[in-house]
Amino acid sequence: MEWTEREILIVDMWNAGKTCSEIGRAVKKATIFVENKLAFMRRRGVFVEVRVKPRPPSSRNKKPAADKAHEIKKRKCLRCAKLFLSEWKGNRLCVNCKGSKDFSSVLSVY
Numbered sequence: 379m380e381w382t383e384r385e386i387l388i389v390d391m392w393n394a395g396k397t398c399s400e401i402g403r404a405v406k407k408a409t410i411f412v413e414n415k416l417a418f419m420r421r422r423g424v425f426v427e428v429r430v431k432p433r434p435p436s437s438r439n440k441k442p443a444a445d446k447a448h449e450i451k452k453r454k455c456l457r458c459a460k461l462f463l464s465e466w467k468g469n470r471l472c473v474n475c476k477g478s479k480d481f482s483s484v485l486s487v488y
Contacts, residue, residue: 381424388415393427457481 381389384405391401398412405412420428453464455472462472475481 385415385419388412389419389424392416 387405388401391404392398396404398416399409401412402409448466450463450465451467452461453470454460455462455475456470457475457478458472460472460474464470471481
């Protein structure tokens, strides 16, 4: 199969590091035309370097930042009502109540 001058130019520009939009402007064709032509040539066995654009880190994949840091605070135990140092806002039972037999038996049910 013979290649047209346009196809040869597309491959040469691509292998020289040009982008599809730059090549499209040079050959007066749309970017999608150049992308499709390169894919067609690869399938036909023409050596066309495959380049993958590095993706910028996505903000969608990041865990949202906490509104405020965990603060150690004195809280009243919900079981015995004694004050204790709680390391985060979800910690509402003191160490003694968490270690009690009643608390352990409730956990073993679940």
